[in-house]
Amino acid sequence: MNTTRYVSLDILRGLAIAIMIMGNLSPDTNYTMPQLLHKDWEGLTLLDMAFPSFVFTMGVSMIFSKGLSGTGWFGKMLRRSIILFLLGLLLNHLPGLLNVLAHTDYSLSQYLADVTASYRPFGVLQRLALVYFISTIIYKIMPHQLLLWPLAFSLMIFSTVAYHLYNGADPYNELANISIYIDQLTLGTAHTYLNQPFDPEGLWGTINATATALIGMIVGLTLKNNPVSIFAKNKIHKKLFTTGLFLLITGYLWSYVEIVSKPLWTAPYVLTVTGIDVMVLAFVEARSDSRFFQSLFHPFQAIGRNPLFIYLLTEIGVALMYTISSHGEPLYTWLYHHYVFVATNAFATTLLYTVLWLVLCLIVAEFMYTKNIIIKL
Secondary structure, three states, rough: OOHHHHHHHHHHHHHHHHHHHHHHOOHHHHHHHHHHHHOOOOOOOOHHHHHHHHHHHHHHHHHHHHHOOOOOOOHHHHHHHHHHHHHHHHHHHHHHHHHHHHHOOOOHHHHHHHHHHHHOOHHHHHHHHHHHHHHHHHHHOOHHHHHHHHHHHHHHHHHHHHHHHHHHOOOOOOEEEEHHHHHHHOOOHHHHHOOOOOOOOOOOOHHHHHHHHHHHHHHHHHOOOOOHHHHHHHHHHHHHHHHHHHHHHHHHHHHOOOOOOOOOHHHHHHHHHHHHHHHHHHHHHHHHHOOOHHHHHHHHHHHHHHHHHHHHHHHHHHHHHHHHHHEEEEEEHHHHHHHHOOHHHHHHHHHHHHHHHHHHHHHHHHHHHOOOOOOOE
C-alpha cells in the first residue's frame, strides 16, 4: 500500500477515535455539547458517527492486511477476534475490579457475585470482534469481490424487513422491536447496557455493523486496485466522492421506511455515515500531498496508527480516576469541578476539560509515532 493512502486512512481512523474519546471523557452530560452526546433513539450527532466510522475504516484496512493473506489467516483472525472480545469484557467489568483493589468494604467475593448476576457480555470491542470475525470469513469465501455490494445491501434489507415483520404497526418502538426481542431472548435485562430493555451493542445490530465493514472493504478494494499516478489519483477522488454521494442519497431514501438510529444501527444510519466517511476519505486523499494539511491533521494520523491502544488507554485511565477519591468525590470529576468548571460558562468549560484530556492522548500518540511504536490489537 502506498504511503499517501495509508496516511489518509490513518487520519480518518484517528478522527473517529478522537470523537469517541471526547464523548467518553465528558465529566457531566448535563453540560456536554449536544454533538458530543448520543441521540437517545432517533437522529444523528457527531458522536453517533464515530463508532461506525471506525468499523468502516477497519473494513478498508482489512483489504491491505498482510495477516489475512496466506494459509494461516484463519488462526490470526480468530486470535485477534478473541483478544478484542476479552479486552471488551475486561473494560465492561474493570470498574468493579478496581473498586475491589481500592476499597476494603467491597470484597472480591462480592465482586464475583455481582459479575455473575449482572455481567454484560457485549460492548464496543466485542462488536468489533464479531464484525471482524464475520466480515473476514465472508471476504475469504466470497467467490468474487463484486458480490460484496449485493451482500452488504442484502444484510441491510434483511434487518429492515425483520423489523417490519416483527412489529408491523410500529417497527421501531422503543419497547417492542426485534432487536429488543433478540436481546431479551439471549441476554435478559440484567445483562444489557445500564439494564435497558436492549443492548446498543447487542447481537441484532451486528448484522448492519457487518454491512458497514463490507462497505469499507469495497472502498479498500477501490483504493488497492488503482495504480499510483496523478491521473489515477484524480480518478479515484471522483470515484470515491460519487460512491459516497450514492450512499448518502440511498440512506436518505431508505429513511422513509426506517429510522436513522445509532442504538439500533439501522440501514439508513449505516448508509448515511459510510457515505460521509467515503466523501471525507476522498477529501483527505485529495489533499494528502499538502504539507500544511499533513501538519494540521498529523495528531489524528498519530492516533490512527494506534487507535485501539489509545482508546483502551483512555477507558482504563478514566476508570482508574473514577475509583480514586479526592475529598469524597471521584478524582476525575473533582479535578473538573475544582480547576476547570465555571458555572456561568458550563458548556464551554466542560468542553475544555474533555479537550485537555484529548490533548494528553494526542501527546501520547505523537510520542508513539515518533518512536515508531505500533501496538496491534
